[in-house]
Amino acid sequence: xxxxxxxxxxxxxxxxxxxxxxxxxxxxxxxxxxxxxxxxxxxxxxxxxxxxxxxxxxxxxxxxxxxxxxxxxxxxxxxxxxxxxxxxxxxxxxxxxxxxxxxxxxxxxxxxxxxxxxxxxxxxxxxxxxxxxxxxxxxxxxxxxxxxxxxxxxxxxxxxxxxxxxxxxxxxxxxxxxxxxxxxxxxxxxxxxxxxxxxxxxxxxxxxxxxxxxxxxxxxxxxxxxxxxxxxxxxxxxxxxxxxxxxxxxxxxxxxxxxxxxxxxxxxxxxxxxxxxxxxxxxxxxxxxxxxxxxxxxxxxxxxxxxxxxxxxxxxx
Numbered sequence: 266x267x268x269x270x271x272x273x274x275x276x277x278x279x280x281x282x283x284x285x286x287x288x289x290x291x292x293x294x295x296x297x298x299x300x301x302x303x304x305x306x307x308x309x310x311x312x313x314x315x316x317x318x319x320x321x322x323x324x325x326x327x328x329x330x331x332x333x334x335x336x337x338x339x340x341x342x343x344x345x346x347x348x349x350x351x352x353x354x355x356x357x358x359x360x361x362x363x364x365x366x367x368x369x370x371x372x373x374x375x376x377x378x379x380x381x382x383x384x385x386x387x388x389x390x391x392x393x394x395x396x397x398x399x400x401x402x403x404x405x406x407x408x409x410x411x412x413x414x415x416x417x418x419x420x421x422x423x424x425x426x427x428x429x430x431x432x433x434x435x436x437x438x439x440x441x442x443x444x445x446x447x448x449x450x451x452x453x454x455x456x457x458x459x460x461x462x463x464x465x466x467x468x469x470x471x472x473x474x475x476x477x478x479x480x481x482x483x484x485x486x487x488x489x490x491x492x493x494x495x496x497x498x499x500x501x502x503x504x505x506x507x508x509x510x511x512x513x514x515x516x517x518x519x520x521x522x523x524x525x526x527x528x529x530x531x532x533x534x535x536x537x538x539x540x541x542x543x544x545x546x547x548x549x550x551x552x553x554x555x556x557x558x559x560x561x562x563x564x565x566x567x568x569x570x571x572x573x574x575x576x577x578x579x580x581x582x
Contacts, residue, residue, distance in 0.1 A: 270306055270314075273581055274299065281576035285391040286399040289412045289445050294452040301417050303581075304565075304572040313343025314580040321374035322348035323366070323390075324401065325381045330541055331401045331410070334566035335378050338574055341567070347373060367393040376578055379403075397577045405439040411540055412445040414569040415499075418562040422536050423496060432458040432491055434521055435501035435546055437467040442540040443501055447471055450480070457482040458491045462520055465503070488521060492531045498523065500539045500546055500559075524548035538562055 277299045292300075320339045324332050328350070336346045363386060370377060371394040379390050380401035387400035387407070402408040420426055431450065433443050437459055447457065448471065457475065459467050459482060466484060475482050485491040492498055500523050522545060523537060539547055539559040551557050575581050 270303075270310070270575075270581055273303055273306065275581070278303075278576055278581045281573075282579045283397050284577060285397055286409050286573065286577065287387050287391055288400070288407045289409045289449040290407075292409075292449070297413075297416065297449065297452060300413055300569075300572065300576075301420060303576065304413070304417050304569045307571040307575065308568050310571065311341045314575060315339065315342040315344035315578055318344040318376070318578050318580075319374040320344060320346045320348075320574065320578075321370045321377045322346055322350075322401075323370065323377060323379045323381075324348065324350045325379070325386075326402070328380055328401065330563050330566055331380060331408075334563075335399075335401070335570050335574075337567045338570035342571055342575060342580065344574070344578070363389055364393040367398075371396045376574070399573070399577065402441055405441050406444065408441045408445050408540075410566070410570055410573060411442045412449050413573070414562065414565045415442070415446050415538065415540070416449065417569050418538060418558055418565050419497065421561075421565070422538075422556070422558050427454040429453075429496045430456045430458070430494055431497045431499060432460055432495040433467075433499045433501070434460045434488065434523070436465050436503045437461045437501070438465040440501045443467070443499070444471060446499070448474065451475065451478040455480065458485060458495060459483070460485045460488060460491050460521075462486060464516075488523070488527065489530060492527065492535060495531075495535055497536045497538060500537060500543075502539075502542065502544050502546055519545055521546055522548055523551060525550050525554065528554060 280296065322332055322335055332350060339346050367390045374396065376397045377390065378399040378401045379387055381403050384404035384406035387398060387403045391398040400407055400409055416426060423429060437443050457480060528535065536556045536558050537551065541559060541563055
């Protein structure tokens with residue numbers, strides 16, 4: 266019987282061995298598709314191909330899905346995890362620099378996954394060590410493994426990545442999951458709708474990139490007119506922790522809510538995604554809607570991160 270990972274293309278697999286995973290913009294289209302295909306093979310894969318390997322999980326910012334799915338992925342492949350889940354329990358609280366923390370931790374592990382509130386922190390970590398570093402989210406900047414699991418979810422839910430109309434709703438200014446996914450969708454034939462308050466629009470730099478890459482997009486402020494034309498609505502939380510001024514957050518915190526009444530208006534072909542956690546932007550009455558994909562999306566994080574860890578740590582030789 267053929268082993269699930271036996272016929273993975275080794276030439277592509279070798280590209281990822283020991284590689285830093287900092288930004289999805291560093292992936293070629295061929296590499297993205299390879300990662301998604303490899304992840305599919307790992308969906309039910311639970312063999313100790315990473316036995317003896319240690320992942321350091323350095324989470325300077327709160328996390329549930331990213332941290333626990335990395336831990337689950339590593340342990341399901343026979344590896345182990347050490348680290349911390351908040352900066353107050355690390356020596357950063359004593360004034361240690363990020364670079365020094367990484368130089369210390371590299372002696373204890375084979376790879377590092379880091380989440381940090383400052384943009385560019387993952388790049389700093391990668392420059393401080395020869396161990397592969399995986400960006401688990403750096404401020405409002407990038408979240409590459411979220412992008413991969415989002416693409417995996419889109420393909421699982423819709424059967425394709427091309428010829429889709431995708432809407433992004435909510436915090437498009439600070440949302441790193443949105444930033445990463447919008448950039449990466451430039452590899453595919455998609456139409457993008459950006460739905461947000463004026464104050465939370467996608468940064469101009471990213472819109473300029475879409476123009477340069479000839480990706481069709483439009484900006485809206487209301488859900489209903491825009492959602493009628495969509496295949497996927499990617500909903501995001503208004504992120505209180507990213508706002509410099511609490512009053513600005515109060516003005517927009519409850520501006521959108523997706524619920525069953527919206528589906529009644531736009532039809533039951535609309536797939537709803539969300540990187541989670543949600544607050545009020547998705548009503549729980551939507552949870553039993555067959556095309557509400559957000560919990561399946563979260564579960565896909567383990568599948569995708571198993572594949573990525575196996576590749577980065579050389580488990581596929």
